[in-house]
Amino acid sequence: MKEIILGLKQKKNLLLHSCCAPCSSSVIEKLSSYFNITVFFYNPNILPKNEYEKRKKEQINFININNEKFNNNINFIEGDYDPNIFFSCITGKEKLGEGSVRCKECYKMRIEKTAEYAKKNNFDFFGTTLSVSPHKNSNWINEIMIEISNKLGIKPLLADFKKENGYLRSLELSKSYNLYRQNYCGCNLDKNNH
Numbered sequence: 255m256k257e258i259i260l261g262l263k264q265k266k267n268l269l270l271h272s273c274c275a276p277c278s279s280s281v282i283e284k285l286s287s288y289f290n291i292t293v294f295f296y297n298p299n300i301l302p303k304n305e306y307e308k309r310k311k312e313q314i315n316f317i318n319i320n321n322e323k324f325n326n327n328i329n330f331i332e333g334d335y336d337p338n339i340f341f342s343c344i345t346g347k348e349k350l351g352e353g354s355v356r357c358k359e360c361y362k363m364r365i366e367k368t369a370e371y372a373k374k375n376n377f378d379f380f381g382t383t384l385s386v387s388p389h390k391n392s393n394w395i396n397e398i399m400i401e402i403s404n405k406l407g408i409k410p411l412l413a414d415f416k417k418e419n420g421y422l423r424s425l426e427l428s429k430s431y432n433l434y435r436q437n438y439c440g441c442n443l444d445k446n447n448h
């Protein structure tokens with residue numbers, strides 16, 4: 255990611271997929287000097303619906319706080335919420351557990367939609383906050399982004415946002431802004447979901 259940022263001569267337009275306000279907090283802090291950010295909240299994997307609404311509301315709340323405090327102009331777009339899309343992409347893998355290829359399919363479904371939206375709406379880059387979590391496989395995330403970028407012809411913002419204390423910083427920011435932090439990833443398929 256550093257190479258991409260160093261190569262920028264001016265701010266570029268980034269469509270940034272986000273799964274929740276806490277994960278977006280340190281990523282937005284890191285990127286907002288270099289990109290005009292639009293947060294794309296596309297998460298049909300979040301169950302049940304009231305949990306989805308809670309996370310969406312907190313995402314919007316964080317963007318508003320950030321825009322006001324730092325005079326930023328971060329936009330918010332909500333993707334479609336249809337859990338059937340999530341269930342079809344993980345068919346046959348429901349019981350594999352968190353961290354398995356079930357999650358890889360779940361990342362792909364969300365990243366692909368983000369890249370398609372970014373391409374259609376002339377963004378310069380697409381990215382995702384997913385890699386900030388220590389529970390997410392950054393290699394898979396970046397592989398998926400490269401594959402989709404090659405297919406659609408739009409630049410990926412490859413990153414591992416948990417590095418350089420990115421995850422710890424998201425905890426600090428969540429605490430200081432009193433953000434709602436859920437205690438499980440998104441789907442409710444694992445009994446012992448974190």
Ligand code: SF4
Binds near residue numbers: 356357440443
């Ligand atoms: S645990 Fe998280 S990443 Fe894995 S399938 Fe469920 S919602 Fe998707």
